[in-house]
Amino acid sequence: MDSAGEVLNDGKITLEGFTVAARAFADKWKRHNLSFPSWSWVPLINRTLLKKEECYLSLEKIIILSSLEGSAEEESLGVTADWWEKEESIDHTVLNVEDEAHYYDYHIVYSASYMVPMLYFRGYSSDGKPLSLDVIKRDLPSSSVSLLLESKWTFITQEEHPYLNRPWFKLHPCGTEEWIKLLSESSSSDGCQMPVELYLVSWFSVVGQVVGLRTPLEMLI
């Protein structure tokens, strides 16, 4: 597949490129992350405007068992199967009184303004009540909390979801194209353009870590 013109050499990506990259990302995720729920491609068919390209990637109902005492253990980042459970296997009647199940939804949405993907997410408790950012930060790996506090380019803001008319949290896109460009340059030996199928995989390998979602190395091939 000719990816010319889809991944731009400044680290940005076109809408067409995003569509290709998103499907490739979802496929690879499914193949290499067997124990994890898969991403779905959500078309906006209920909207008054049906634009087939206007879609986003969705990963929902990821459960983080949160101890009320401290933040999630760093080791749990290592293997994704460790700290999530299929919803059915959680027996709420025997949940430890200190543990609380927090549910997370993640959407990867294309920004036409910045020409890069953006991560939106939200957390809610089992009764559907949204979690505040303070509570969410306690669920994040401690390494990413310090990353958020110290970094100028990775921070979380509360904004309206571009399509769902609800407040979500967004990981700020500032600087995305710069580090994608760096990733692209460092990973190719002959100076070739990053193939579009790997764009979202590379992007998510960095961004996902901030919210504690690990990208299996096999996906990067």
Add this chain to the structure above:
Amino acid sequence: MAANEEAMKYVWEGAIPLQIHLHKSEVASHPAPPPALVLAPRIGYLPLLVPLIKPYFKDSLPPGEDSIWFDYKGVPLKWYIPTGVLFDLLCAESERPWNLTIHFRGYPSNVLIPCEGEDSAKWNFVNSLKEAAYIINGNCKNVMNMSQSDQEDLWTSVMNGDLDAYTRLLPKLKMGNIEDEFSRKESLSSPVSRQGGGTEIDVAGQVKTARIPVRLYVRSVSQNFENLEDVPEIDTWDEISYMNRPVEFLKEKGKCFTLRDAMESLLPEYSGDRAQTSGEEEADGSQETRGEIKLVRIQGIELKLEIPFSWVVNNLMNPEFYLHISVLVIGPQR
């Protein structure tokens, strides 16, 4: 006064008369206070009006902390959308004065992002400005490089509706230029800024693609109507599709990119009488009636679609360099 400046003056002076009612559940005084009458600048934001409105109601409020929000016919209003845009979008037929309800309690945080008054409005303005800069120039360095006090002054000029102050500050913003066949010499950006970005000119002197910041709000109704007063009232924001997407166009010699061209690029399913090559007939042979654009409103004006798009942008954009377009369509009948 140059044509461009005159149009900006009209835009900045545009205002909506509001009649603000305190929500009946929050009336703690007898008799209930009369509604507040406020003239709201089109380019302003509802949270900025609170200092003007609150004195009318403060003696009637139940005890507790304020968390202020507005609704129109029960629909909570998104405070970060300029007031004029909210009016153009939600009132098919202009309602003057526009009757809104103010709440001081019970903020619907499941549907509205939080608002801390002027600070939130300012943050939203600066962020939109950065996004517009990114679209026009390819980066937001011009905003980041502006001194803190200049940024403050720019925001203050918008808050106060002070076009003179805003115009004086614009050269410091160095926003790229948007080519306009009709007022090339009178654009507000200083000549120096042309080197920074805007419509790019390559080595051969050919103009490349321009990217224009646009926020499109589309309200779809299911049935055709003769008069605007027949358009049903809006129930929820889910009836509105919001598109935050730049319009891109290639300037071709001898061809004028019109507002119609811009609308077709944003809403190809509503391309009116210009036929599309695909999608006219369903696979099973049934025909789908194309949807129809009934109304395109910008700054309260219903524009003819033949107008050159660059004129529309240069004259009718908001202070954060975004062009807000409200559209009313009849959805495709299936």
